[in-house]
Amino acid sequence: MVKRTDHKFSTAGTSRRQFLAGTSAMALALAFAGTASLSSALLSSAFAQAPAPKRGGSLKVAVPAATTIDPVKLNSSGGIAIVQQAAEYLVYAEPDLTLRPVLATSWEPSEGGKVWTFKLRQGVKFHDGRPMTAADVVASFQRLVDPANASPAAGAMPFLKKDGIAKVDDHTVRFTLDRPIGTFPYFTQTYNCVVLPADYAGNFAEKPVGTGPFKLVSYRPQEGATFERNPDYWDQPKPYLDRLEIQTFESPQPMVLALQSGDIQVVQQLSYIDAQGIRNAPGISLIQADAADHRQLCMRTDMKPFDDKRVRQAVALCFDRPTMVRGLLGGLADVANDHPIAPIYPEKIEIVQRQGNMQKARELLAAAGYPQGFTIDLYTHQYLELPQFAALAQQMLAPAGIKVNLKVEPTNLYYNHWTEVGFGLTDWTSRPVAAQILAQSFRSTAEWNAAHWKNPEFDEMLAKFEAEPDVAARTKIGNDMAALLNEEVPAVIAYFNKNLRASRATVKNLTGSMSNYLDLTQVWVEA
Amino acid sequence: MLRFVGRRVLLLAFTLAVASVLIFAITNVLPGDVARIILGPFAPQDAVTRLNAELGADRPVVVRYAEWLAGVAQGDWGRSYAFSTAVFPLVLERLGRSLLLAGSGLAVLVPLAIASGVAAARREGGLFDRVLSTVSLAVGALPEFVTGVFLILVFGIWLAVLPIQALPPDGAGPLTVAAHLVLPVGCLVLLLFAYLFRMTRASMIEALAADYTRTATLKGLPPRTVVWRHVLRNALLPTVTVIGAQIGWLVGGLVVVETLFKYPGIGSLIHFAATNKDIPLLVGCSLAITFVFALGNLAADVLYAVLNPRVRHGRNAH
Numbered sequence: 001m002v003k004r005t006d007h008k009f010s011t012a013g014t015s016r017r018q019f020l021a022g023t024s025a026m027a028l029a030l031a032f033a034g035t036a037s038l039s040s041a042l043l044s045s046a047f048a049q050a051p052a053p054k055r056g057g058s059l060k061v062a063v064p065a066a067t068t069i070d071p072v073k074l075n076s077s078g079g080i081a082i083v084q085q086a087a088e089y090l091v092y093a094e095p096d097l098t099l100r101p102v103l104a105t106s107w108e109p110s111e112g113g114k115v116w117t118f119k120l121r122q123g124v125k126f127h128d129g130r131p132m133t134a135a136d137v138v139a140s141f142q143r144l145v146d147p148a149n150a151s152p153a154a155g156a157m158p159f160l161k162k163d164g165i166a167k168v169d170d171h172t173v174r175f176t177l178d179r180p181i182g183t184f185p186y187f188t189q190t191y192n193c194v195v196l197p198a199d200y201a202g203n204f205a206e207k208p209v210g211t212g213p214f215k216l217v218s219y220r221p222q223e224g225a226t227f228e229r230n231p232d233y234w235d236q237p238k239p240y241l242d243r244l245e246i247q248t249f250e251s252p253q254p255m256v257l258a259l260q261s262g263d264i265q266v267v268q269q270l271s272y273i274d275a276q277g278i279r280n281a282p283g284i285s286l287i288q289a290d291a292a293d294h295r296q297l298c299m300r301t302d303m304k305p306f307d308d309k310r311v312r313q314a315v316a317l318c319f320d321r322p323t324m325v326r327g328l329l330g331g332l333a334d335v336a337n338d339h340p341i342a343p344i345y346p347e348k349i350e351i352v353q354r355q356g357n358m359q360k361a362r363e364l365l366a367a368a369g370y371p372q373g374f375t376i377d378l379y380t381h382q383y384l385e386l387p388q389f390a391a392l393a394q395q396m397l398a399p400a401g402i403k404v405n406l407k408v409e410p411t412n413l414y415y416n417h418w419t420e421v422g423f424g425l426t427d428w429t430s431r432p433v434a435a436q437i438l439a440q441s442f443r444s445t446a447e448w449n450a451a452h453w454k455n456p457e458f459d460e461m462l463a464k465f466e467a468e469p470d471v472a473a474r475t476k477i478g479n480d481m482a483a484l485l486n487e488e489v490p491a492v493i494a495y496f497n498k499n500l501r502a503s504r505a506t507v508k509n510l511t512g513s514m515s516n517y518l519d520l521t522q523v524w525v526e527a
Numbered sequence: 528m529l530r531f532v533g534r535r536v537l538l539l540a541f542t543l544a545v546a547s548v549l550i551f552a553i554t555n556v557l558p559g560d561v562a563r564i565i566l567g568p569f570a571p572q573d574a575v576t577r578l579n580a581e582l583g584a585d586r587p588v589v590v591r592y593a594e595w596l597a598g599v600a601q602g603d604w605g606r607s608y609a610f611s612t613a614v615f616p617l618v619l620e621r622l623g624r625s626l627l628l629a630g631s632g633l634a635v636l637v638p639l640a641i642a643s644g645v646a647a648a649r650r651e652g653g654l655f656d657r658v659l660s661t662v663s664l665a666v667g668a669l670p671e672f673v674t675g676v677f678l679i680l681v682f683g684i685w686l687a688v689l690p691i692q693a694l695p696p697d698g699a700g701p702l703t704v705a706a707h708l709v710l711p712v713g714c715l716v717l718l719l720f721a722y723l724f725r726m727t728r729a730s731m732i733e734a735l736a737a738d739y740t741r742t743a744t745l746k747g748l749p750p751r752t753v754v755w756r757h758v759l760r761n762a763l764l765p766t767v768t769v770i771g772a773q774i775g776w777l778v779g780g781l782v783v784v785e786t787l788f789k790y791p792g793i794g795s796l797i798h799f800a801a802t803n804k805d806i807p808l809l810v811g812c813s814l815a816i817t818f819v820f821a822l823g824n825l826a827a828d829v830l831y832a833v834l835n836p837r838v839r840h841g842r843n844a845h
Binding site: 065067068070073075076147148150151152154155158205221222223247249250251253254257258260261263410412413415416447 | 559560562563564565566567570571572573574575577578581607609610611612617672676679680683684687690691692694786787788789791795796798799802803804
């Protein structure tokens with residue numbers, strides 16, 4: 001469908017696919033003219049493509065809570081959204097996962113994907129007026145992977161070391177990796193990886209200097225941040241907004257109320273449950289984005305009773321996945337097949353979908369020596385639909401004789417021991433490449449391999465998958481890996497969530513994002 | 528009177544010292560790991576270990592307490608782990624904001640509740656008494672996230688006459704600030720009205736039936752003087768105590784109201800600090816709230832002593 005060229009990118013702008021989505025939505029909306037509820041959301045997104053953007057105006061955006069906004073340590077959703085307005089990545093993954101050049105204009109692998117050379121954009125200025133050069137990019141990435149700095153990014157890019165990052169000339173940077181990584185450009189937009197001046201001193205809240213479309217004017221803990229337009233932005237005439245305010249909210253309900261009253265115009269992310277109240281509200285558009293977010297119901301493969309593959313398969317067979325998608329998320333998810341390679345990724349997986357089958361589940365349990373089933377503690381935490389998922393699992397496993405005791409814990413408590421529990425339900429957010437989730441959750445040596453699943457054959461395939469720059473070749477390996485995970489079931493993966501974003505209809509050109517990233521460069525408001 | 532206040536101030540200092548020790552001891556056993564909470568579940572373990580060392584969170588609690596105490600003695604309340612900013616200005620700003628909300632709430636609530644209580648008691652069982660008793664009890668029984676959402680829906684969205692976010696824009700005039708505070712104050716008043724109203728009403732009824740009231744009436748004093756000088760003065764004693772005890776909560780405990788109306792005060796701050804194990808911030812907030820709480824009680828005691836000479840004379844009578 002979407003043509004992907006992983007080696008070299010040169011074009012940017014509105015893709016054909018986006019345009020088609022717009023026109024077809026308009027046709028649909030016209031066809032349904034009169035049934036206001038569905039078409040109001042579609043209409044606004046259809047017309048978003050039509051008129052020319054207008055300069056000026058201001059926008060207020062609601063985001064979840066933020067902690068520190070130091071890009072090196074950054075981890076909160078709110079903090080990420082704030083930093084993304086003031087500072088930029090080398091590349092940006094569009095909703096369809098094509099890469100848009102930002103501070104880099106082109107990139108090329110050599111030595112089979114072990115060395116990546118990035119050409120940088122010329123004439124980009126930091127907010128303090130200094131030009132952005134290769135020295136700043138090198139310093140920014142060295143800062144992130146330096147073990148002395150304790151950045152979450154170091155965990156996302158274990159194959160990148162400080163001395164592997166080098167300046168070639170003023171506008172060329174070379175990354176030499178420990179091993180070939182075929183999709184490395186995607187890793188450079190891990191949320192911490194914004195380019196900051198080489199002399200950045202760790203005080204972003206006091207001295208926020210980036211290259212972004214907006215300048216950070218003030219940041220207040222638990223309140224939010226205010227921005228003004230960066231008049232020297234490299235991509236003129238963008239950005240269109242004069243002023244921007246990002247407000248952080250500790251809970252979702254006040255966000256939705258403020259959107260309804262018009263006090264704010266955009267809710268950056270909200271769950272299916274919180275979106276219920278505004279699904280049919282006039283003047284409000286819901287933007288839906290495919291994502292790779294999913295829940296892993298991990299089973300410790302090194303402990304009874306899940307050390308037997310048949311028991312894990314039986315558990316997977318107990319779930320009626322279409323019912324879960326409808327019941328937990330109102331249909332706002334795609335059924336998944338016990339592997340994390342979501343349909344959004346270019347590697348299309350075509351293995352047979354596992355269906356609920358209680359008869360077969362009972363047979364497998366009996367064969368494994370549990371004809372009467374067993375009793376087990378299921379751990380999860382108070383977050384999104386996880387507690388409801390766990391309760392549903394309790395019901396769906398009961399007919400097979402598996403008695404589940406629910407242990408729903410506060411988030412901070414659960415994350416202290418989530419890789420140790422025998423049976424745990426964990427939320428995984430999207431990564432821009434499938435290899436990242438596969439490596440972090442199922443590699444034998446991975447710190448977050450909560451199933452403690454060790455499979456040399458899988459590790460070997462994964463290494464090839466990570467290194468391979470060609471999509472077709474990756475798809476082939478991906479299918480083999482998915483089949484292996486589906487057969488071995490270290491974790492039940494029942495569905496892939498979709499992301500939701502909401503805005504007033506006056507807000508134009510706002511896109512969704514698989515990572516809930518917030519790009520307001522091209523957004524404008526109708527007076 | 529001076530000695531009475533002096534003793535209470537000494538006691539306040541002692542309370543603060545004990546509170547700070549307790550807070551350090553309790554946070555030490557809270558579940559969770561500071562650096563893990565900051566860096567998130569997916570950060571590598573060595574990054575977590577390093578950040579803990581950087582923050583000093585890996586050292587024994589006694590050492591951390593000693594250092595913190597030395598810092599406070601020099602006017603330095605430390606830096607928040609999660610926000611990486613200085614604790615003192617943040618706590619001070621939030622405390623000011625919370626005091627404004629609590630103060631506005633009390634300024635509306637107290638006269639309203641006392642006046643209604645007096646009016647209801649003077650015609651006990653009358654229409655006004657019965658309607659107000661029932662309605663206020665029904666409304667007061669609703670939690671603030673129900674009344675708050677109701678107020679927002681009615682005045683902020685349907686009628687669209689009031690701002691639903693209580694934080695005014697920077698540089699707003701007093702009128703704008705007041706307009707922004709109407710809904711959260713309304714929410715507070717609905718929440719606490721029944722309590723104060725019923726308290727005043729009950730004590731009034733009791734005082735109206737007392738012997739000294741009959742004596743005052745029989746010696747020919749006008750009803751106005753009887754109520755103001757004799758009845759109210761006695762009837763208000765329990766109400767004053769109750770208000771004093773509520774001040775700490777009104778300042779530090781309004782997490783739900785603050786979150787709902789997006790008015791980050793010290794309640795939201797301490798809630799954040801506790802859930803994120805941000806110990807310097809937690810201790811800073813706790814001390815500020817303890818201080819206000821103790822001050823509120825002190826004020827109530829002094830007012831009690833003014834209203835009720837027995838307390839004053841009891842202390843000084845030797």
